Amino acid sequence: MFRFLPVLLYCLGINSAKMTNPFFRSDYTYEPSQESFYKIHFETKSWLEARALCEAEGTSLVMPESKPEIEYLVKIMNDNLPENVIAAYIGIHDMFSEGIFVTLTGRDVPIAHNYWAPGEPTNSNNTEHCVHILRSGKYNDIVCSNRYPFICKKTLESLTANPRCATSDLAYFPNYNTSSCYKLHLTPKTWTDAFATCHAEQSYLAIVNSADEAQFFKEQLADHPPASLHGDFFKDGIYLGFHDLFSEGSHVTILGTPLSQTGFAQWSPGQPDNAGQNENCGHMYRSGLLNDINCSSYKLIFFCERDI
Template sequence: MQWSLFVLILMGQCSFCLCRLYEYHFVEENKTWDEAQKYCRDKYTDLAKVFDMTDMKRLNDSARNQDEAWIGLHNQSNVDRTWLWSLPGVEFNDSETEWGDGEPTDKTSNQENCVFLHNHSWIDSMCSNKLPFICYDETKLKTFHLIKCATVSNGKWSSDECGNTKPFLCYDDEVILINENKTWEQALTYCRENHHELVSIIDSQEQKCIEEVAKQANSPYVWTGLRYTCTLGFWFWITDEAVKYDNWERHGDMDECHMSGAMETSGDHKWSKKDASMKFNFICIRE
């Protein structure tokens, strides 16, 4: 049985942060350390490496309360306690360790050359012991934005005006900006043929996330999945969500046939009612 865990590494303290997300898999099969290493290298990237002490806690949590699990730390045989990570090219940092009390216990015989997690601590052990283990998958590394507050003043994030707003995450791989100018219909067709759908925005959190994507456009607006129906006289998202949240320009054009919704790519990122024959960049929802 395998369990997946995403671990957050925050790059500094800020209102808007670029961060990395690593994926770990707990494998509930008893294997020797060498067998576990081979399994992880065959199916993922390698046995888990602890990138910082925040990882340490979450790696242990990923074991779903199992007593023990191999990680990718080991000591080369016949070498005087030189600890290495299984992941090639990654150096072991003595300042980022969390050995259990008295660990490593095998300081002379070089018999306990592999490390497992136990109660949030590292324990050295004989590599021939069989334990569950945790794999690391760098192919699933994801970049995301951590937005710590949703207050904007003069186009800048304000870290002291957050009020009760909670942090939230925006994942770069959920949507994609297409830097090509197309009509709304052409943009819709492109998204459906190459990805999934034109983007929809159902709340203020999604609005903030899409704003960050829209900033990279080379047109003054980006098309969204908003469409106006003359027959029924209302706006709707083509992904079938109701338009409950909105960010319209209050001085915008009146509703007319053949109109679609676009977002400003700068300023306050307000929504604007545009003739669907106009050509802008657009944002697709990925598959």
């Protein structure tokens, strides 16, 4: 019961900006003065990777809206980043047209604005189309592929609550027969990217623990027949959270449990076969039976799972 308490407290006060401790995610900090949640990512990413990871966490790469917010971002950086790290990415760019800087939501960021560092933006070598914020609180344009820490933001106003699944993500739905909640991702990804997507959502790539759960996935897939899925990708089944990356033929889940001990290990006939000597990731056909598959050659739809 206690794991639901933060979200339930939020639900009771979802319309109150005066809540003393609203909840979004355990890895985000609420700042009352900005009525928003923030997280600084220490692992450096390119600007595009940073934008995508914030989005996967249900947030946005921060787009500063005021001088007080800029001051708060500087505080975040000074409190958390090593002294030799000079900046963090923010959600501003001029990718659409050189010199026209906009936020991820399309708001103009005039070049003449005093938020820019002296002499910036320069578009050095015609390659600087993304923006980071310096420790001085000033903006600087930078090559988008350069790697920096970054800050994600979620406003209180945009917050939703899904207390049944202990998340703000409304796309998760419970299956009380399995004591889990699930989210079906219809945008196909490689196994590695599917794993990362679920991890960003504080969930995990789904694991089958019983014949009933396998049947559940089979029925869910029947509701999304191949003809309903757009794009050219492998549509017979889903990625699952097991692999034999550590030792060929020794299949374990991403939580470390041997597949033979999960409660479901029914392979499709002739599987696993490690075709081409490079099939090391888990897959389930629409038949509900398991298969080993190349981790990066195929893009599949997948489920993320979280316990309830």
